[in-house]
Amino acid sequence: MLGEGWKWCSDRPEYPDARTHAGHSARIQLVEDQFLEEGFSVRMKSVWRRLLGVEETVIRGIRFENEMQALVATVRPYRRRRGRCGECNRRCARYDPGEGPRRWRTLDLGTIQVFLESEAPRVSCPDHGVIVQAVPWARHDARFTRAFEDQAAWLATHTARSTVSELLRVAWRTVGGMIVRVVTEAEAALDRLNGLQRIGIDEVSHRKGQRYLTVVVDHDSRRLIWAAAGHDEATLSRFFEKLGPKRCAKLRLISADAAPWIAAVAKRYCPQARLCLDPFHVVAWATDALDEVRRAVWNAARKNGETELARELKGARFALWKNPENRTERQNRKLAFIARTNLPLYRAYLLKEQLRTIFKLKGDLGKAMLEEWLQWARRCRIGPFVKLAKTIARHRRDIEATLDIGLSNALVESTNTKIRLLTRQAFGFHYPEALISIAMLALGGLCPSLPGRA
Numbered sequence: 001m002l003g004e005g006w007k008w009c010s011d012r013p014e015y016p017d018a019r020t021h022a023g024h025s026a027r028i029q030l031v032e033d034q035f036l037e038e039g040f041s042v043r044m045k046s047v048w049r050r051l052l053g054v055e056e057t058v059i060r061g062i063r064f065e066n067e068m069q070a071l072v073a074t075v076r077p078y079r080r081r082r083g084r085c086g087e088c089n090r091r092c093a094r095y096d097p098g099e100g101p102r103r104w105r106t107l108d109l110g111t112i113q114v115f116l117e118s119e120a121p122r123v124s125c126p127d128h129g130v131i132v133q134a135v136p137w138a139r140h141d142a143r144f145t146r147a148f149e150d151q152a153a154w155l156a157t158h159t160a161r162s163t164v165s166e167l168l169r170v171a172w173r174t175v176g177g178m179i180v181r182v183v184t185e186a187e188a189a190l191d192r193l194n195g196l197q198r199i200g201i202d203e204v205s206h207r208k209g210q211r212y213l214t215v216v217v218d219h220d221s222r223r224l225i226w227a228a229a230g231h232d233e234a235t236l237s238r239f240f241e242k243l244g245p246k247r248c249a250k251l252r253l254i255s256a257d258a259a260p261w262i263a264a265v266a267k268r269y270c271p272q273a274r275l276c277l278d279p280f281h282v283v284a285w286a287t288d289a290l291d292e293v294r295r296a297v298w299n300a301a302r303k304n305g306e307t308e309l310a311r312e313l314k315g316a317r318f319a320l321w322k323n324p325e326n327r328t329e330r331q332n333r334k335l336a337f338i339a340r341t342n343l344p345l346y347r348a349y350l351l352k353e354q355l356r357t358i359f360k361l362k363g364d365l366g367k368a369m370l371e372e373w374l375q376w377a378r379r380c381r382i383g384p385f386v387k388l389a390k391t392i393a394r395h396r397r398d399i400e401a402t403l404d405i406g407l408s409n410a411l412v413e414s415t416n417t418k419i420r421l422l423t424r425q426a427f428g429f430h431y432p433e434a435l436i437s438i439a440m441l442a443l444g445g446l447c448p449s450l451p452g453r454a
């Protein structure tokens with residue numbers, strides 16, 4: 001297919017800008033006409049545009065670079081797309097020719113890498129100062145084309161990071177930068193904070209050393225809609241500031257864990273919204289209390305030389321944690337063993353399960369059971385659960401709100417779990433923006449479609 005096309009290549013370093021150097025424009029036209037005569041038809045150009053995944057772009061030449069074993073296409077934006085600010089895309093006065101030709105990597109063709117090459121003149125924007133002009137094939141400040149970055153973002157959402165790196169022949173950290181650009185652009189194009197009524201706020205630890213993200217989910221669309229590094233009043237205030245007073249006034253429900261800073265900020269911005277406690281966090285408290293009991297019993301067994309009991313208890317952690325419907329046969333046997341040999345630990349297990357059932361039942365039945373549960377836990381003489389009973393009594397109003405509204409546990413729990421998994425995917429980025437962006441792709445519905453498939 002290339003055949004004649006190989007000749008179709010400009011040796012001239014680049015064209016001067018047609019708008020400011022009007023005298024040259026005729027010559028450029030002439031050069032292009034020559035290309036046409038040499039067999040690179042308009043049709044071929046459009047085929048190449050599609051092959052390279054670019055729009056509103058003039059393809060001036062194609063050459064194969066032996067040294068790099070790569071295809072290089074010399075391009076320039078359509079006239080109407082030239083001289084625009086790289087940041088805001090506004091038409092601006094030309095400033096200077098910039099630092100010579102630049103290259104952008106685009107999608108591979110078969111086995112070889114492909115680059116676009118173009119001059120990158122600078123313009124003077126009233127808002128953004130002297131800045132490299134926008135190009136239709138790439139995002140500002142990117143060294144990769146839009147198509148390449150979209151594909152990288154899609155892959156990062158759907159497959160393991162080592163696969164993405166190897167397939168695309170780029171470092172994973174570079175993919176991090178691409179993902180941030182893709183998400184920033186998608187968020188600017190789409191206001192996902194419109195029409196919110198019921199939201200969930202959560203804090204998720206994303207690195208050792210107590211680093212946290214604050215995340216906001218929409219209970220209705222079931223999507224992650226906002227996230228930021230940090231977990232304090234100032235961080236969360238940024239979300240409500242972005243939402244603005246009008247949309248804050250429309251929020252009916254805010255679910256969260258029991259963190260006082262969330263309650264304080266929610267009350268300040270949305271006094272009308274009903275605050276309720278996420279079942280996920282309440283059940284997590286019970287799981288923690290249960291584990292405390294298990295460890296105490298295990299330590300006592302070891303001290304008393306009851307090696308068999310100690311061994312069984314050590315392996316019982318998951319049997320106690322898991323919901324009955326997810327337990328394996330072996331875990332069931334472990335639980336039966338505990339029921340036979342250690343009554344306090346088994347009672348602690350039943351207390352945890354009962355609490356979980358309350359949130360499954362919801363409504364008035366749930367509230368009646370909560371009352372019974374509190375009485376049981378207060379009298380159970382198992383330290384961690386007596387303490388838990390106090391905590392739950394303190395938050396009873398917010399828990400009853402959850403039961404009244406019938407809020408399900410699933411969304412917050414799954415978002416929480418998925419973000420933890422994504423943390424692994426984002427490992428190696430070393431900055432939270434990349435994790436937030438990758439979470440937005442996977443959980444916020446911002447993943448682009450594959451190039452050319454929209």
Ligand SMILES: [Zn+2]
Pocket residue numbers: 085086087088089090125126127128129
């Ligand atoms: Zn600008």
